[in-house]
Amino acid sequence: MNKTELVAAIAERTELTKKDADQALKAFIDVVGDELSKGEKIQLAGFGTFEVTERAARDGINPRTKETIHIPASKAPKFKAMKSLKEKVNN
Template identity: 50%
Template sequence: MNKTELIDAIAADAEISKVGAQRVLDSVINQVVKAVTKDDTVQLIGFGSFSAGKRAARVGRNPRTGEEIKIAAAKTVKFAAGKGFKDTVNKKKK
């Protein structure tokens, strides 16, 4: 499912216009990005949590030449699925 298909599904499910659904989805995404950028955690009970993480600097290898390269430290984004989401995904089909 891509963003357009998600907007269509939200609009149909919530019985709102596609433009309204797109504005809501864009707003949710923007708010999550802002919060995680500030090192806050966004926790949506039953769905999951978005948070910032840190990746330490390390030495890697260029796969083409085998030469050692330095990989800089970086911030990363983590998503941990909530229990309700995991349970739904793992529900056995009968």
């Protein structure tokens, strides 16, 4: 499912116009991104948790040249599904 299909599905289930559903989805994505950039965690009951994880600096290998390279520390978004979502997926 791509964004257009997701917007259409949201519009159908909520009886919103596609334009309103698109704005709601964009607002959701913006809010999640803003909160994660501040280091906050977002918990949605029955769905899951969005949070930021820290990746330590490490050395890696360039597969083309086999040369050792330094990979700097970084932050990455993470999603952990809640039990009810996992059960829905597995049924």
